[in-house]
Amino acid sequence: MNIILFGPPGAGKGTQSKYLVKKLNSFQISTGELLRNEIKNNTDIGKKIINDMNDGKFVSDEIVNDLIQEYIFDPIKKNRLIFDGYPRSVSQAKNLNKLIERSNQKIDFIFFLNVKKDVIIKRIENRKVLENRSDDNLNTILKRYDKYMETTKPVLEFYSKNPNFKEIDGNQEIDEITRKIDAFINV
Numbered sequence: 001m002n003i004i005l006f007g008p009p010g011a012g013k014g015t016q017s018k019y020l021v022k023k024l025n026s027f028q029i030s031t032g033e034l035l036r037n038e039i040k041n042n043t044d045i046g047k048k049i050i051n052d053m054n055d056g057k058f059v060s061d062e063i064v065n066d067l068i069q070e071y072i073f074d075p076i077k078k079n080r081l082i083f084d085g086y087p088r089s090v091s092q093a094k095n096l097n098k099l100i101e102r103s104n105q106k107i108d109f110i111f112f113l114n115v116k117k118d119v120i121i122k123r124i125e126n127r128k129v130l131e132n133r134s135d136d137n138l139n140t141i142l143k144r145y146d147k148y149m150e151t152t153k154p155v156l157e158f159y160s161k162n163p164n165f166k167e168i169d170g171n172q173e174i175d176e177i178t179r180k181i182d183a184f185i186n187v
């Protein structure tokens with residue numbers, strides 16, 4: 001089963017991805033994590049993206065599209081992909097469709113975790129203490145939320161016509177969100 005988790009930063013995509021990875025014995029593709037690793041390892045990509053990432057801006061489609069490609073074509077991961085934080089633009093969504101089709105796969109579910117801004121601010125402030133992420137200060141959080149909403153609206157429109165698109169109230173407790181996801185995937 002291939003699943004896309006969609007929603008603003010702090011919506012719980014990471015938490016639900018980790019749950020699904022265990023449950024479905026699958027693999028999480030978190031572009032945020034892949035990008036943070038590039039920075040940590042001080043790679044050429046890392047050097048290119050560090051300022052934008054710390055500023056809450058999106059990294060270019062070209063860079064993220066390149067990063068995810070090897071996961072999609074990895075035979076071990078075939079039909080066991082959980083996308084967390086990708087796609088975030090229509091161009092990324094189209095790229096994903098193309099790669100999924102080319103690798104003879106399909107997307108089984110697109111879950112949109114819809115969360116209010118004030119709930120997200122509280123969650124990210126807690127996460128900042130737990131994970132010490134350099135892009136988790138309040139200013140950056142607000143920038144990331146606004147940027148997310150602005151850029152992903154067209155992506156939402158793109159996916160909402162899909163019968164596998166499911167909107168879930170992400171303001172609820174983690175377990176309740178998990179229960180709703182479970183009910184949809186029904187395995």
Ligand code: AMP
Pocket residue numbers: 009010031032033035052053056057058059060061064084085086087088092144
């Ligand atoms: P996340 O861990 O998903 O909240 O992502 C953290 C940051 O990584 C974002 O604020 C962006 O700067 C960058 N990022 C992650 N995924 C993408 C993506 N699909 N497209 C562009 N930028 C991304």
